[in-house]
Amino acid sequence: MAKQKWTATDVPAQDGRTAIVTGANTGIGFEAAKVLAARGATVVLGVRDLAKGEAACHRIKADHPGADVRVQRLDLSSLDSVRKAADELRASHSQIDLLINNAGVMYTPKQTTSDGFELQFGTNHLGHFAFTGLLLDMLLPVPDSRVVTVSSAGHRIKARINFDDLQWERSYDRVAAYGQSKLANLLFTYQLQHRLSGNGKTIATAAHPGLSRTELTRHVPTMMHLPYKLLIEPFFSQDSHNGSLPTLRAATDPHALGGQYYGPSGIGEGKGAPTLVKSSAQSHDTELQRHLWTVSEELTGVKFPV
Numbered sequence: 001m002a003k004q005k006w007t008a009t010d011v012p013a014q015d016g017r018t019a020i021v022t023g024a025n026t027g028i029g030f031e032a033a034k035v036l037a038a039r040g041a042t043v044v045l046g047v048r049d050l051a052k053g054e055a056a057c058h059r060i061k062a063d064h065p066g067a068d069v070r071v072q073r074l075d076l077s078s079l080d081s082v083r084k085a086a087d088e089l090r091a092s093h094s095q096i097d098l099l100i101n102n103a104g105v106m107y108t109p110k111q112t113t114s115d116g117f118e119l120q121f122g123t124n125h126l127g128h129f130a131f132t133g134l135l136l137d138m139l140l141p142v143p144d145s146r147v148v149t150v151s152s153a154g155h156r157i158k159a160r161i162n163f164d165d166l167q168w169e170r171s172y173d174r175v176a177a178y179g180q181s182k183l184a185n186l187l188f189t190y191q192l193q194h195r196l197s198g199n200g201k202t203i204a205t206a207a208h209p210g211l212s213r214t215e216l217t218r219h220v221p222t223m224m225h226l227p228y229k230l231l232i233e234p235f236f237s238q239d240s241h242n243g244s245l246p247t248l249r250a251a252t253d254p255h256a257l258g259g260q261y262y263g264p265s266g267i268g269e270g271k272g273a274p275t276l277v278k279s280s281a282q283s284h285d286t287e288l289q290r291h292l293w294t295v296s297e298e299l300t301g302v303k304f305p306v
Contacts, residue, residue, distance in 0.1 A: 005273050008245065011252045014041035018096050019251070020089065020135075022046040022074060022128065023103025025056040028150070028209050031244035032100060032251070034060050037067040044093075046074035046085065046103065046131075076103055076127025077113035079300060086134035096138040098251050101128040101149040101185075110172040117299070118167040120174070124181035126300055129188055133302035136202075140305065145202045148251045149189045151261070152208050153269055155182040156280050161292055184292060186261070186279050191289035193259040195306040203258030205250040206279075209243035210264035210271050238264065238271035246274040 019036045023029040024045035037043045037060050047053030053071040060069050072089060075081035089096075104124045113122035132147055139145040159179030162168075168177055185206065192204040246262040256262075261279050266272030282288065297303055 006245065006249050006253065006275075007273070008035045008241075008248065011035055011039050011248055012254065014039040014097075014252070016040075017098065018042045018044070018093055019098035019100065020044040020046055020072070020096060021098075021100040021102055022076065022131070025049065025052040027240050028244040028247060029100070029102040030056055030060075031241045032102065032247050033069070034063065035244070035248055036098070036251075037069050038064045041098070042068040043070070044089065045069065045071050047071060048073070048075045048077075048103075074103075074131070076123045076131065077115075077117075077119060079115050079127075079130055082127055082130045083134065086131060089135065090138065093138070095142050095145075096135060097142055097145050099132060099135060099139060099147045100247060100251055101132065101147065102247065103128075104150065104181075106152075106154075106178050107174045109174065110168065112167070116167070118172075118177055120177045120181040121166060121168075121184065124178075125184035125188065126296060128185070129296045130300040130302040132192070133297075133300070133304045137305045139202045140199060141201065143201050146251055146256075147189075147192060147202070147204045148247060149185045149204070149206050150208065150247055151185040151189075151206050151279070152178075152182040153210070153263070154179050155186055155208075155283060159183040159280070159282070161187070161288060163291070163295065166295070183280070183283060184296075186283040187285075187289045187292050188296070189261075190259055190284060191286075191293050192304075192306075194286075194289070195304065196258060199306065203256070205256055205258065205260050205262070207246035207250040207262040207274070208269070208277070209240075209246060210238060210266070210269050242271065249274040 019041045021033045024033040025047045074085040111119040158176035189206040250262045263269045263277035264272040265275040
């Protein structure tokens with residue numbers, strides 16, 4: 001039976017396993033990478049800024065001498081960077097056990113990626129979609145390999161997949177754009193799990209960190225900033241270590257099943273021990289999942305081996 005009060009001490013030994021964590025130089029990605037390295041995994045920090053990645057690597061090794069931690073440049077807002085990173089990882093590793101799609105941007109002013117995609121959708125969804133597709137065949141033969149994608153409670157807020165204007169060229173609402181990208185993370189996870197269902201070795205899971213105190217909140221809209229700092233953050237949020245636990249549980253809990261979604265157990269899923277949580281009805285719409293998958297393949301040029 002799955003344990004309820006799950007903590008980092010419940011992460012099983014990861015010796016001999018290779019984990020790639022995107023956005024791992026800070027926040028919940030860094031905390032997840034640190035725990036996995038402490039438990040014996042070879043951990044690759046997928047980061048946009050190599051200097052920050054190297055600093056994060058040194059911090060982990062300082063706490064855990066002997067840990068096998070490496071840095072890989074990865075800019076999810078550039079498909080060229082995604083392809084180059086995937087090629088380099090394929091050349092340097094024989095297999096991948098865990099791919100944790102954690103990196104993301106939130107509530108950014110209107111910007112586009114180098115490929116012309118709206119920044120939040122392009123980074124949070126399309127970049128990870130392409131990265132996963134380019135590496136998935138390195139996970140498929142590996143027993144208990146997993147793709148974990150970090151979504152958000154924001155997948156419920158103003159969230160819809162606006163196929164008529166995916167890149168927000170007509171108008172821009174940064175909260176709705178974030179909601180679209182986080183809904184896309186879940187639609188991707190559930191459709192990937194459907195396609196993996198006959199594989200028997202690899203599963204796709206998802207997680208969300210609740211209200212975690214990380215750099216991600218730096219673009220909170222002005223009208224929300226003061227209430228967030230004075231009320232929400234002190235009473236309803238948690239630190240980045242605890243925010244990383246749903247991701248770690250989705251990645252390592254032996255009881256986890258494909259298609260499951262983990263988040264905090266507290267009121268409103270803002271904080272608390274990680275547990276199974278539910279996502280919106282919209283995220284389980286199989287027609288929507290398939291449509292988004294097809295569009296994502298067209299936009300990225302990446303076809304999956306499942």
